[in-house]
Amino acid sequence: MKYVFGVDCGFGDVKVTVATVDGDIVKQFKFPTVLGVTKETPYLNDDKILKFKTHSYYVGEDALILPSESMIDITDYDNLEYYAPLMMYKAIKMSGCFPDVIITGLSKAQIENSGYFKENLQDFTVNDENIKIDNIFVLPQGAGSKLCIDKYGDNFPNEVKDYTGTQTYVGCDIGFNTLDMFMVSNGVTSAGLFEGIENEGVMKIAKKIAKHIKNDFHRDITLHEAKDIIDSGFYKVRGTKHDMSKIVGEVKKDYLKELLALVEKRYGKILDKCDFVSLSGGGSTMFKNTGDNFLRTPKTKHEFYNSIGFCLFGLKKL
């Protein structure tokens, strides 16, 4: 059986969708884009430890238990490229299958590095295991979401029945770090109208929460720990849960206002001619559809829209 991997290596989470050659989605999962340096203990086997280049690491959930000093926040492109093989290895092991084609993505803000990103993933070694994958494609973030919207609209996994291929809309993929926007005109994206803005993603909220924790609890937390507070509404320290929902709510509301103002500023004139604005990505869970359905968000699997679309693209490459 041949497998297509759609891997959305985001700054917040790595989202993975695995499909068979028939187009059936057989696996879908995510793990936090966080790593922690650790060291191997002689005579004890810890299969969570991944040896990569000069260090040993915990990856994803396993890393969250480490002291903050040993954790690595993937907040810039250099880190993302360096550690991408480790994330890919983790994704392959978690899936239990080996990919024949991998489709991944980079924000438009970093697309000039897509060739290096691809080479980095084609041949790497983790835990003394050499992984070679020739068929890797790197698309701009947002392209995956667009392909997913074409097929499923805002209601994955139910396919759109009346897809005409002539829709005109603005798509916003709200990631942890970047906000990727694209314009679809008569059903097709245009290279010139992909836009990636760094530091405009959910990270903006996480930074504000981390600042609150510093002021109120005198503790430095990583952005991933802040993201956890955004998701849960609680800050847990030494077994005590502190309710942060009010502060999180206020910060979220400010972010939404700023985001909509940004879309209006960049695409204001085009918006008049659009059928709708489509929001996707992990950050889109904070929005709700407007009554007139002009602002649309996925009903399910918001954060997987890119990886699902990557898979759809990969099926044509088998």
Next chain:
Amino acid sequence: MFKLNIECSKDIQELHINFADGTSSELGVNNEQKGGSDNETEKTFDNVNSDEQKSDVRPISSKSVPKNPRKNLTEFLDTQEKEEEKDPNFKPLTPPKIQKRNREANVTEEAKNGKY
């Protein structure tokens, strides 16, 4: 008929065995603990065949058994914290430094295309 070999520390003064029918029998009394010599070596009990014990049972030195193994938890944690504070070699593991890359753009064909 069976043989029962028992190892225990000198802190134990008496040893009993409880049977299934509810009856109980005293296996032995530690005479040395009760007033015998305290020579920090192998301790024996009455009713136990001392010759067999010598041949089959590895004796435990009382030095290897903590006098008070259930140390007060708070006292234990306090000691731990003090030890950590004192340890000048304690350093958290830090990640490798990733160097900034200055290089020419390298864009994949599929990204250049831009039409999806």
